[in-house]
Amino acid sequence: MARRIERNTPKEDGYRMPAEFESQKQIFMLWPERQDNWRNGAKPAQEAFSNVAKAINRFEPVTVCVSKEQYANCRAHLPAEIRVVEIASNDSWIRDCGPTFIKNDIGGLRAVDWTFNAWGGLVDGLYFPWDADDQVAQKLCEMEGVDSYRTEGFVLEGGAFHVDGEGTVMTTKMCLLSEGRNPHLSQEEIEKTLCDYLNCEKVIWVTDGIDPDETNGHIDDVACFIRPGEAACIYTEDQENPFYETSRNSYEELCSAIDARGRKLKVHKLCLPKKAVRLEGAYGIDQIEGTAPRKDGDICIASYMNFLIVNGGVIVPQYEDENDSLAIEQIQAMFPDRKVVGVKTREIVYGGGNIHCITQQQPLP
Amino acid sequence: MARRIERNTPKEDGYRMPAEFESQKQIFMLWPERQDNWRNGAKPAQEAFSNVAKAINRFEPVTVCVSKEQYANCRAHLPAEIRVVEIASNDSWIRDCGPTFIKNDIGGLRAVDWTFNAWGGLVDGLYFPWDADDQVAQKLCEMEGVDSYRTEGFVLEGGAFHVDGEGTVMTTKMCLLSEGRNPHLSQEEIEKTLCDYLNCEKVIWVTDGIDPDETNGHIDDVACFIRPGEAACIYTEDQENPFYETSRNSYEELCSAIDARGRKLKVHKLCLPKKAVRLEGAYGIDQIEGTAPRKDGDICIASYMNFLIVNGGVIVPQYEDENDSLAIEQIQAMFPDRKVVGVKTREIVYGGGNIHCITQQQPLP
Numbered sequence: 001m002a003r004r005i006e007r008n009t010p011k012e013d014g015y016r017m018p019a020e021f022e023s024q025k026q027i028f029m030l031w032p033e034r035q036d037n038w039r040n041g042a043k044p045a046q047e048a049f050s051n052v053a054k055a056i057n058r059f060e061p062v063t064v065c066v067s068k069e070q071y072a073n074c075r076a077h078l079p080a081e082i083r084v085v086e087i088a089s090n091d092s093w094i095r096d097c098g099p100t101f102i103k104n105d106i107g108g109l110r111a112v113d114w115t116f117n118a119w120g121g122l123v124d125g126l127y128f129p130w131d132a133d134d135q136v137a138q139k140l141c142e143m144e145g146v147d148s149y150r151t152e153g154f155v156l157e158g159g160a161f162h163v164d165g166e167g168t169v170m171t172t173k174m175c176l177l178s179e180g181r182n183p184h185l186s187q188e189e190i191e192k193t194l195c196d197y198l199n200c201e202k203v204i205w206v207t208d209g210i211d212p213d214e215t216n217g218h219i220d221d222v223a224c225f226i227r228p229g230e231a232a233c234i235y236t237e238d239q240e241n242p243f244y245e246t247s248r249n250s251y252e253e254l255c256s257a258i259d260a261r262g263r264k265l266k267v268h269k270l271c272l273p274k275k276a277v278r279l280e281g282a283y284g285i286d287q288i289e290g291t292a293p294r295k296d297g298d299i300c301i302a303s304y305m306n307f308l309i310v311n312g313g314v315i316v317p318q319y320e321d322e323n324d325s326l327a328i329e330q331i332q333a334m335f336p337d338r339k340v341v342g343v344k345t346r347e348i349v350y351g352g353g354n355i356h357c358i359t360q361q362q363p364l365p
Numbered sequence: 366m367a368r369r370i371e372r373n374t375p376k377e378d379g380y381r382m383p384a385e386f387e388s389q390k391q392i393f394m395l396w397p398e399r400q401d402n403w404r405n406g407a408k409p410a411q412e413a414f415s416n417v418a419k420a421i422n423r424f425e426p427v428t429v430c431v432s433k434e435q436y437a438n439c440r441a442h443l444p445a446e447i448r449v450v451e452i453a454s455n456d457s458w459i460r461d462c463g464p465t466f467i468k469n470d471i472g473g474l475r476a477v478d479w480t481f482n483a484w485g486g487l488v489d490g491l492y493f494p495w496d497a498d499d500q501v502a503q504k505l506c507e508m509e510g511v512d513s514y515r516t517e518g519f520v521l522e523g524g525a526f527h528v529d530g531e532g533t534v535m536t537t538k539m540c541l542l543s544e545g546r547n548p549h550l551s552q553e554e555i556e557k558t559l560c561d562y563l564n565c566e567k568v569i570w571v572t573d574g575i576d577p578d579e580t581n582g583h584i585d586d587v588a589c590f591i592r593p594g595e596a597a598c599i600y601t602e603d604q605e606n607p608f609y610e611t612s613r614n615s616y617e618e619l620c621s622a623i624d625a626r627g628r629k630l631k632v633h634k635l636c637l638p639k640k641a642v643r644l645e646g647a648y649g650i651d652q653i654e655g656t657a658p659r660k661d662g663d664i665c666i667a668s669y670m671n672f673l674i675v676n677g678g679v680i681v682p683q684y685e686d687e688n689d690s691l692a693i694e695q696i697q698a699m700f701p702d703r704k705v706v707g708v709k710t711r712e713i714v715y716g717g718g719n720i721h722c723i724t725q726q727q728p729l730p
Contacts, residue, residue, distance in 0.1 A: 003445050068433070068453035068497060071504070080368050085508050087451050088433035132433060139436070143450050143508065 003147040004138075005110070009196040010149060015102040015110050016199035019165030019225055020309045023364040027056050027310065028140060030092040030358070031066035031074045036291070037091060037127075038351050039284035048347040049092070050077050052315065052355055055343050057082055059313040065089065065136070085143065090118070090133040093353055095220070096157035097133035098360040099141055099148060102199065107365045111148040112197050113137035114156040119215050120180025121155070126214065126352070127291075144362075154193055155181040159218040159357055161194065164225040167201040167260030169194050174208045174217030181216075202260035206250045210234075210243045211301040220356045221303040222250050226268065226334045229259065234305050235269035242276055242299055268334050270304055273321040277302035279350055302346075306354035307331060309338070310361070317354045318342040368512040369503075370475070374561040375514060380467040380475050381564035384530030384590055385674045388729040392421050392675065393505060395457040395723070396431035396439045401656070402456060402492075403716050404649035413712040414457070415442050417680065417720055420708050422447055424678040430454065430501065450508065455483070455498040458718055460585070461522035462498035463725035464506055464513060467564070472730045476513040477562050478502035479521040484580050485545025486520070491579065491717075492656075509727075519558050520546040524583040524722055526559065529590040532566040532625030534559050539573045539582030546581075567625035571615045575599075575608045576666040585721045586668040587615050591633065591699045594624065599670050600634035607641055607664055633699050635669055638686040642667035642714055667711075671719035672696060674703070675726070682719045683707040 010016065029049065032038050038045040053062045057079070065087035066074040075084045089097065096119070099111035114137070118130035141148040161171040175181070176190055185193070191203045209217020223233040233254050234247040241247075254267045279298040287293045304327035307316040314335050318324045324342065332340040348354050375381065394414065397403050403410040418427045422444070430452035431439040440449045454462065461484070464476035479502070483495035506513040526536040540546070541555055550558070556568045574582020588598040598619050599612040606612075619632045644663040652658045669692035672681040679700050683689045689707065697705045713719050 002448070068500075071500065075503075075507075083367065083507060083510070085450075086453060086504055135433075135436065138440075139451055142440075142448060145448070 002142045002145050005149045010102050011196045011199045014104045017102045017163045018363045024311050024361045025364045026061040026362050028360045029064045030089050030094045032092040033070050036286040036288045039281050044347045051343050055315050055341050059310040087139050088132045090130050093357050094360045095159045095357045097136045099137035100158050101362050109365045111141050111146050113148045113150045117155050123180030159220040162224045164228050166228045169198050169200045170204045172206045172209045172217045172219050178216040204257045206253050208246045210246050214352050229263040230266045232268045232270050236272045270330050271323045271326050273302050273319045274323045277319050300349040302349045306356040308355045308359045314338050314340045315355050316342045317345040367507045367510050370514045375467050376561045376564045379469045382467045382528045383728045389676050389726045390729045391426040391727050393725045394429045395454050395459045397457040398435050401651040401653045404646050409712045416708050420680050420706050424675040452504050453497045455495050458722050459725045460524045460722045462501045464502035465523050466727050474730045476506050476511050478513045478515045482520050488545035524585040527589045529593050531593045534563050534565045535569045537571045537574045537582045537584050543581040569622045571618050573611045575611050594628040595631045597633045597635050601637045635695050636688045636691050638667050638684045639688045642684050665714045667714045671721040673720045673724045679703050679705045680720050681707050682710040
């Protein structure tokens, strides 16, 4: 029913990745459960994920994928309008292990199934094994009857790039040139693969992300496209902010960037939480062999940039921080035609990501 | 997306179960893997199931549900045209634990999700636990976006009944009045529930099935409807045949039966294997606590009646028995407009069922 395409590339076949702000059919999520990452049996995280799912479901359909062990619990905690399907995973970051959907101009929908290695494999990956995560994209595509391109040997995660839907892809060198992904490829070869599989002509490189130790600096905590020719980027004037330097550098790099259509990007500033978000309740996280235990007070990668654009809405992280409402205002100003909805997501940040990391959009054909 | 309906019944809502010979959209199957039921790591059974899936796929789409552990193996063994989805189960009898699809006259599709207890629960069920099996119907319905009626407290399996699509349901007393299913209900109350959920007016009771120790005598090894007003029934004149008495009694009971429309049934005879099928290679079946070990020479429940009707075809068990071709001829005579296809299924019979037991049809709306 769903084919695996291993010869051609999407570009050769006329498929492109639409921008997140284009029309969507549904959002996919994974249900969190691993107790060595999520506090207190993952129950607080499950509640936070549920709140994200419900917020999205005000705008469009949501499908949540869950293990057989957690199926009944997940089903019980979500309203009937949200679809629950059984798909096992190693953790719950579907932005990174899920499919990247692509479409053509005559109603065709396909997907790219990137090779996933838990953000660095045996070099600096975050857990082992990652085999179930790496099967998520295939299983979703098979379930939905969507043909997919498998990039065997090319490692990438969906959170590592953004596209504008008009030929431009934005990413970071910190991540895409990392040792744990595609060290056998040059920067030029990586650019070519990105452009072949997303059907783009131009790569805008940001140097660094804000989480070198986790995703090796995914772009989706730093910047995104908000419409063709316009981007948003984190920005702070507080030199004490742990992300001060990276955010300032990224902002400047983007301000001087030219997109595939030759436009100089207009870059909107987005604030950071005023006070660094720090882990609390680390005792509730199972300790396992081979991983440094997490401690109360560890700095969490909390960025308002990790929002999700949906049909008619934007779902934005809230940290119970002084800047929460400023972030909402700034994002509302960027998207005057969408309703901006904040969801409290400290618990998700404790696990290493946020709303964008735990969602994956399927575009309308 | 898919609702659970717990108040009304299908009859009240105008939904009926179509007969198997009505138009179908697809067939669902489960992938066999439990090593305490299937010989030699379930590999021969997996091959036999694959052959059944491929035979059906000549006529209509097939979706195979499989555990996360066997997903990759199952996907690798089936052609791309067959859809594979992750759904855990305790064993592989989707006729019995899967949904019974029902439809109305204006394009609506729903399902009945019977309570499943492994053919007798703690009284004389075949394994424990059966919780994953009992979730299969819900998961399938949720995945496909089909609203379902849950019969909490009413135990039934899809192999225990057949309908003619015109108000008649056929079943056995041995099964439906068994102690392990609904002992709190009288025969009249059971009739009413059957008629309410399948939208029928008349129950034709056959006394016994041929496997008292396994399914407590499912009808689908004994008889079925082949079109409105006509049934098929196993029949032999060989008094040494282990199923001689049951088959003769069933045939006579059906010959005197009147259906919901007041028709006297026309009953077609279907032969049994000439030589009893006996288990071989029992050493390859894992022994577990609490179950009497199976032995070489055990009689298997091999009936040609356990065929599946599909769009334009009939998929029929073959046992490498002298009567294999006679069975094909007899079934071809019953279905002159369908292509009859035989598939070797000794291996499936070793596990306790056959083609009808391992399949579940979804009708076209």
